[in-house]
Amino acid sequence: METDFLIVGQGLAGTVLSFRLMQLGQRVVVFDTPDQNKSSRVAAGLYNPITGNQMVKTWNADRLFPEIVPTYRQLEQLLGKLFLVEKKIYRPFLSIEEQNEWMGKSAEPEFQGYFEQVFQQPVYAEVNNPFGGIMLSNSGYLDIPTLLDGYQEYLLQRGSMRLEKLVEEELEFGNEYSVKYRDIKAKAIVLCNGLGAMGSKLFDAYPFAPVKGEIIDLTQSFSPEEIINRGVFRITLAKGKQRVGSTYSWHDLDEGPTDRAKNEIMEKLEKLVPETVDKIVHHRFGIRPATKDRKPILGKHPDIEGVYMFNGFGAKGVSLIPYFSKVMCAWMLAGVEPEKEVNLLRWSKT
Template sequence: MDVDFLLIGQGLAGTVLSYRLMDADQSILVIDQPAGNNSSRVAAGLFNPITGRKMVKTWNADRLFPCIKPLYAELEKLIGQRLIYDKAIYRPFFGVDEQNEWMGKSCDEDVQAYLEEVRTQPLYDEVHDPYGGIVLKNSGYLDINVLLDEYNAWLKAKGRIKEENFDEEQLVHEGGKWRYQGITAKAIIYCNGLGAAQSSYFQWLPFAPVKGEILEMESEFVPEEIINRGVFRITMPDLRVRVGSTYSWHDLDIGPTEQGKEEILARLEKIVQGQAGEVLSHRTGVRPATKDRKPLLGKHPSAKNVYIFNGFGAKGVSLVPYYSNIMLDLLLENAEPEKDVNISRFFKYI
């Protein structure tokens, strides 16, 4: 089989980039081991414009957020399944100082596109929010598992995916092209999360993996809004509640931990009191984050036509739509990504 691009990995990054390439009339093949997509499958799928403990506008939000819904709407049409859920996010204040700060920010054009309301009174009896909070718009979540499963089926029907372990030792460059087990490709793209850290081409990149744990629970409290402060709490379409997440840079072992579960439940009780409910599932994944918390896009400095599209961490749902277009420009027009995401910023580590 001859293709333009061989993509390694069909997590969120590989799914979106392969779609972008085919939409641009490029031929592709994806090699993927489904069991290796844990980081994408365990992710909450949130797109949240105001993040962090200090509740600041997420990095590059004004570029990222206009791309989110249009891209996932295209994929909804492609696979015939709902993927994107527009949901307000409610972020309670921790004190009167935050309340006063956000009353002032509500007039700031820099955040108005994402701010629905500043509340000075509690929103729900069940939520511990004596100082009120902010209600965000242009926010919500993506059902990543449905996207990965249905897009995988679509790729299979097109004969564009091989489900197997990728063995880099069988990859050979000859005649100006890459050859792998009877496949010939003009270029190869590593979209395989932490798997790229084991590659001989990209092991020098400073990945900083983060383990996250997430719970699904039953609860009688099913607000329409996503509650998010120290922990996120999402009401799913089946009225189950998804809660998370932990962030561990030290314990990277695969598998859920009792400590992680107790940490999530303790954080939940601080913000949504007496509404924990029965835990129905407990899952983990290791996110392919980077030391500077920015993605990894670019072309290998010496290996011909070897690329990486990776390192999106916990904000992949927000980052991938915009940066897949930037990556497409690199692949098709040789337009270099900006320095803050370009892997050239790490060439000194080679």
């Protein structure tokens, strides 16, 4: 069997990158082991243009955000499924000073298109927002499991999916095709397998700094259409449920949810929406393939032709991957090397 690209991992990175490649007329074979824990499947899938405690514009937002909705809508059309939910995000102000700062920012051109309105008075009686807040636009969330399941079915129908672990020791390089694996000859191989890449022998080391995140699905009577986000995010789901999270731990990377994270989420929720929680429905965790500088890794092996890496997207994969999958395709197909900020070569000295 001959193909153009072997893709290792069908999380969000492998899904979108292989989709891009096929759009450009390339053949792909994707290897994945769906029984293993994947950070993609337990992520909330939020995309948010104003982030962090300081409420700053997301890194590279002007390049990233124009690609988000078109990419996932194209995938919806291909698969005949709906998984992108465009939702406004309400972020309460913590002080009158913050309110005043955003009243000034609202007139600046760089923030246009990312918010709908700045409120100087409380918007919701159920939310702790005495200083008002800002209603963000160009935001929402992705139902990642529905996307991954639908895309896996699509690849299987095309004969482009192998539900098995790729054994690196069986890879051969340097024949008439750059890569040979068992019955498959390919021009290149791309590692998109998240933390699974940390055990790879194709690269000496990965600059990963894994982050464990936990989320909780619960029920409260307050069910706004908008996402509420400050300290924690709170998304209204179907059937009266809300999703709340997320924690970020660089130290506790053990498998399984923890009481510590549960208590942290519930305490922050109490500060944001001081309303009785009727029931906790699910408590889940995922370990994200983040990097030390919190930037993705677009990598090319320095010595072996046709070996690439597309990885390290962390908690913001939903917003990062659509744009950088285009950058990665331009590199692999046209030799347009990405900027140093996301290039694996930035770690060459270490």
